[in-house]
Amino acid sequence: MSKELAKTYDPKGIEDSLYKKWVEKKYFHAEADRSKKPFTIVMPPPNITGQLHMGHALDNTMQDILTRFKRMQGYNALWQPGTDHASIATEVRIINTLKEQGITKEDLGREKFLEKCWEWRKEYGGRITSQLKKLGSSCDWDRERFTMDEGCNKAVNEVFVRLYDKGLIYKGQKMINWCPVCQTTISDAEVEYQNQASHLWHIKYPVIGTDDYLTFATTRPETMLGDTAVAVNPNDDRYKNLVGRKVMLPIINREMPVVADDYVDMEFGTGVVKITPAHDPNDFEVGKRHDLEIVNILNDDGTINQNGGKYAGMDRYEARKAIVKELDEMGLLVKIEDYSHDVGTHDRCHTTVEPLVKEQWFVKMDELIRPAVEGVKKKDIRLVPENMEKTYFNWTDNIRDWCISRQLWWGHRIPAYTCEKCGELTVSRTAPEKCPKCGHDHLIQDPDTLDTWFSSALWPFSTLGWPEKTEELDYFYPTDVLVTGYDIIFFWVIRMIFSGYEQMGAEPFKTVLFHGLVRDEKGRKMSKSLGNGIDPLEVIDKYGADALRFMLITGNAPGNDMRFSFEKVEAARNFANKIWNASRFILMNMDNKTVTKPDESDLAPVDRWILSRMNRIVREVTDNMEKYELGVAAAKIYDFIWSELCDWYIEMVKPRLYNTDDVASQNAALYTLKKVLVTSLKLLHPYMPFVTEEIYCTVKEETGDNDMDESIMISDWPVYEAALDYARDEKSIETIMSAVKGVRNVRASMNVPPKREADATVVSDDNEVLESFKTGELYFKALINAPRVIYQTDKKGIPDDAVSVVTGDATVYIPLAELIDIDEEIARLEKEEKRLEGELKRSNAMLSNEKFLSKAPESKIAEEKEKLASYEKMMAEVKERIAGLKKD
RNA sequence: GGGAGUAUAGCUCAGCUGGGAGAGCGUCCGCCUCACACGCGGGAGGUCACGGGUUCGAGCCCCGUUGCGCCCACCA
Numbered sequence: 023m024s025k026e027l028a029k030t031y032d033p034k035g036i037e038d039s040l041y042k043k044w045v046e047k048k049y050f051h052a053e054a055d056r057s058k059k060p061f062t063i064v065m066p067p068p069n070i071t072g073q074l075h076m077g078h079a080l081d082n083t084m085q086d087i088l089t090r091f092k093r094m095q096g097y098n099a100l101w102q103p104g105t106d107h108a109s110i111a112t113e114v115r116i117i118n119t120l121k122e123q124g125i126t127k128e129d130l131g132r133e134k135f136l137e138k139c140w141e142w143r144k145e146y147g148g149r150i151t152s153q154l155k156k157l158g159s160s161c162d163w164d165r166e167r168f169t170m171d172e173g174c175n176k177a178v179n180e181v182f183v184r185l186y187d188k189g190l191i192y193k194g195q196k197m198i199n200w201c202p203v204c205q206t207t208i209s210d211a212e213v214e215y216q217n218q219a220s221h222l223w224h225i226k227y228p229v230i231g232t233d234d235y236l237t238f239a240t241t242r243p244e245t246m247l248g249d250t251a252v253a254v255n256p257n258d259d260r261y262k263n264l265v266g267r268k269v270m271l272p273i274i275n276r277e278m279p280v281v282a283d284d285y286v287d288m289e290f291g292t293g294v295v296k297i298t299p300a301h302d303p304n305d306f307e308v309g310k311r312h313d314l315e316i317v318n319i320l321n322d323d324g325t326i327n328q329n330g331g332k333y334a335g336m337d338r339y340e341a342r343k344a345i346v347k348e349l350d351e352m353g354l355l356v357k358i359e360d361y362s363h364d365v366g367t368h369d370r371c372h373t374t375v376e377p378l379v380k381e382q383w384f385v386k387m388d389e390l391i392r393p394a395v396e397g398v399k400k401k402d403i404r405l406v407p408e409n410m411e412k413t414y415f416n417w418t419d420n421i422r423d424w425c426i427s428r429q430l431w432w433g434h435r436i437p438a439y440t441c442e443k444c445g446e447l448t449v450s451r452t453a454p455e456k457c458p459k460c461g462h463d464h465l466i467q468d469p470d471t472l473d474t475w476f477s478s479a480l481w482p483f484s485t486l487g488w489p490e491k492t493e494e495l496d497y498f499y500p501t502d503v504l505v506t507g508y509d510i511i512f513f514w515v516i517r518m519i520f521s522g523y524e525q526m527g528a529e530p531f532k533t534v535l536f537h538g539l540v541r542d543e544k545g546r547k548m549s550k551s552l553g554n555g556i557d558p559l560e561v562i563d564k565y566g567a568d569a570l571r572f573m574l575i576t577g578n579a580p581g582n583d584m585r586f587s588f589e590k591v592e593a594a595r596n597f598a599n600k601i602w603n604a605s606r607f608i609l610m611n612m613d614n615k616t617v618t619k620p621d622e623s624d625l626a627p628v629d630r631w632i633l634s635r636m637n638r639i640v641r642e643v644t645d646n647m648e649k650y651e652l653g654v655a656a657a658k659i660y661d662f663i664w665s666e667l668c669d670w671y672i673e674m675v676k677p678r679l680y681n682t683d684d685v686a687s688q689n690a691a692l693y694t695l696k697k698v699l700v701t702s703l704k705l706l707h708p709y710m711p712f713v714t715e716e717i718y719c720t721v722k723e724e725t726g727d728n729d730m731d732e733s734i735m736i737s738d739w740p741v742y743e744a745a746l747d748y749a750r751d752e753k754s755i756e757t758i759m760s761a762v763k764g765v766r767n768v769r770a771s772m773n774v775p776p777k778r779e780a781d782a783t784v785v786s787d788d789n790e791v792l793e794s795f796k797t798g799e800l801y802f803k804a805l806i807n808a809p810r811v812i813y814q815t816d817k818k819g820i821p822d823d824a825v826s827v828v829t830g831d832a833t834v835y836i837p838l839a840e841l842i843d844i845d846e847e848i849a850r851l852e853k854e855e856k857r858l859e860g861e862l863k864r865s866n867a868m869l870s871n872e873k874f875l876s877k878a879p880e881s882k883i884a885e886e887k888e889k890l891a892s893y894e895k896m897m898a899e900v901k902e903r904i905a906g907l908k909k910d
Numbered sequence: 911g912g913g914a915g916u917a918u919a920g921c922u923c924a925g926c927u928g929g930g931a932g933a934g935c936g937u938c939c940g941c942c943u944c945a946c947a948c949g950c951g952g953g954a955g956g957u958c959a960c961g962g963g964u965u966c967g968a969g970c971c972c973c974g975u976u977g978c979g980c981c982c983a984c985c986a
Contacts, residue, residue, distance in 0.1 A: 287985055305986085582916085585922065589922080590922075590934070605945085653924070654924075657924070769952085770953075776941055777943085873966040877965085
């Protein structure tokens with residue numbers, strides 16, 4: 023053998039060089055080619071701020087599996103990669119870096135700040151993609167994109183202008199979510215509700231012109247500074263007479279009306295609500311209905327503004343305390359109750375969000391969302407697993423306009439320009455030189471940028487060249503599968519869908535494959551703050567990318583969360599090593615031999631058995647993968663390779679390999695081994711690209727096989743061949759296998775030393791069965807450690823005290839009398855008898871049930887009858903053995 | 911308040927359209943058998959959360975109950 027394979031597979035070194043080879047050979051690259059069918063996946067662009075985490079590892083492994091699978095099936099597979107500028111995440115990070123140097127972004131100024139951002143992107147933007155390469159991701163790096171590159175910017179401006187012209191983007195004064203720390207608006211999707219322990223403050227306001235007070239409860243006493251009314255339910259008899267009167271707002275000394283509004287729940291609290299139109303979405307609506315004044319009391323940083331009188335400048339929470347204290351001193355604080363409720367926080371920084379009224383840009387959703395709903399309803403877009411549709415529709419049904427403007431600098435600048443002279447607003451793809459209304463040449467661009475997700479929403483087509491009419495767009499769009507976590511369905515998936523329909527007139531992808539979260543070993547979410555994240559790169563370094571990939575895919579169903587565990591990684595690593603060693607064994611035996619395709623007649627039943635099994639696995643695995651059941655497919659490949667190929671076939675075939683007398687048989691065995699190995703490697707390749715490639719190439723090299731490809735990743739995916747369906751051989755081999763298992767069981771339970779040899783006698787009245795055993799004698803002897811096997815159609819000469827193994831078709835006797843304890847053997851057989859009794863009872867009950875006979879399918883009944891016959895036969899045999907033993 | 915999940919061996923989880931309960935790890939027994947101790951052979955271990963129902967037949971379908979997390983939601 024020219025190339026010695028190491029005893030243990032070591033992925034280190036091998037992986038990087040194989041990846042390099044793939045890239046150099048341009049295997050990942052796809053061009054629009056009408057002669058082939060396209061298969062396209064767009065990668066969810068990771069943030070440039072990001073480091074590869076387990077979520078990425080899972081997400082990208084799934085995409086890579088699908089891409090490699092389809093590529094081998096002959097599709098022109100494009101996996102389109104790229105990164106996201108991650109507006110707020112990046113900006114916050116850079117601001118923090120600046121803070122360490124004692125400067126703010128304002129000190130730097132917009133232009134300089136953006137320079138910093140680009141520098142940062144240049145330095146770190148490639149980190150995540152190089153990490154993806156470590157995983158083995160076969161994406162087309164020649165086509166790598168960035169959500170803020172020139173093309174994406176063009177796409178963003180185009181979409182903005184189009185939607186604006188259609189009236190689907192507008193600027194308006196609305197209640198928005200404000201993050202006082204990041205100092206920007208955020209969309210509803212970015213608000214994360216957290217349950218917080220707080221209080222309900224019961225406060226009373228004096229009713230003007232009476233000695234009465236109106237008592238109400240609030241969770242946010244500080245907002246009283248912006249109260250402009252008190253509301254009660256119109257049907258509330260307790261307060262009917264007060265509607266229309268005025269109350270005095272203490273501290274501020276503002277007179278405010280008592281209004282009647284259905285929004286007020288009579289059952290809750292005292293049935294009275296203070297109304298702060300500027301700082302509560304409900305109150306804002308109430309205010310609109312009653313034409314109330316909107317008094318904003320907050321600065322952008324969350325401190326109280328001049329409208330708060332003497333509290334101006336104070337932080338919102340300090341003000342809360344101070345105001346409660348003052349009200350208490352005034353005798354207006356009735357009581358304080360403990361109260362826990364959900365508070366909106368910013369999903370990035372977890373600061374409590376302030377609802378306030380500001381002028382912002384919005385996307386009008388009601389019209390845009392319609393095709394997105396229809397598309398999923400009509401299954402033009404299929405969600406996997408299907409139940410994700412409920413979550414999807416829950417969002418689309420309750421959709422509200424999307425606030426897209428952000429008070430950030432890093433991002434796509436809003437293409438809207440205001441004339442300095444006449445105030446005319448112009449929305450344009452490029453900066454207008456003159457005001458279209460007054461002709462003035464000084465226009466100021468809107469300072470805000472767009473929500474990061476505005477550009478990612480266009481990703482499936484902007485990456486293919488849109489708004490240009492490119493060949494790629496025409497060929498690869500709509501894409502085939504989107505693989506992503508269910509956690510970004512609202513942020514991203516929905517927005518891509520409506521954008522695709524609106525801009526392209528077609529769905530962006532045909533299937534969305536959802537996966538769950540990768541949790542830690544205790545089932546907790548991996549997070550930076552908990553410090554329980556496991557670095558995929560460290561896992562790859564220690565166990566190899568193949569092991570990590572395989573671990574992430576097996577034993578988990580689509581859409582379900584999974585737990586990371588090193589034991590599972592080890593199991594996967596061991597599997598890689600198993601294949602490695604099986605291959606090593608096969609290559610060792612093929613050394614210096616020319617293996618040729620054997621005549622059909624030279625194939626032994628075992629050969630046909632494994633080929634037939636392999637053939638079935640090919641069909642099932644392909645089927646599972648096409649249905650996105652990646653975990654099931656992986657498990658089948660694992661079982662086939664480990665149990666059937668290694669534990670059985672290789673063991674069965676060894677005597678033939680070592681027997682140099684029968685060259686034809688040896689050749690048939692080697693041929694079969696190679697075929698099954700190569701086919702298995704191909705099936706496994708999408709999951710474990712590196713080991714499979716390394717072995718495949720070694721096999722090609724060692725055997726000088728010119729029919730093999732230069733890389734497994736461009737080889738053909740195996741297909742089911744009717745000619746390889748050997749059902750009869752499968753059955754006869756299984757008979758022998760169960761006899762082997764039985765003999766091993768007996769030997770183990772009787773404590774027969776493994777090395778102790780013992781002859782066996784196979785008795786069966788079925789000549790065909792005996793033939794099978796005879797044909798397999800070579801390995802049968804080896805597997806049960808019998809120097810000699812005798813075949814009989816009757817029990818002549820079998821001693822009563824021989825140990826017996828009863829299978830349905832035959833009984834195997836082993837004369838071990840001197841070694842065994844008769845009582846124990848009786849006990850063993852009685853246990854078997856008991857089991858058979860149970861089976862007979864069940865089977866008889868079924869077959870004597872008329873309803874079963876009349877309603878169950880024919881095949882099921884036949885199957886059951888066969889089983890019954892077999893049980894009866896075994897039962898008779900076991901009984902006879904027991905009787906024989908007891909006689910002594 | 912609404913929605914969608916999940917409950918299967920000691921642990922982590924599979925189980926396709928209903929037809930005799932599976933894997934990995936762990937555990938016990940025996941093996942350094944010339945591919946692999948990251949291994950080989952054998953074993954133990956489950957009223958498939960609970961209660962009903964449909965069916966000849968239910969881990970799987972329907973209804974209800976309980977436990978566990980998850981998502982959504984403007985009751986102050």
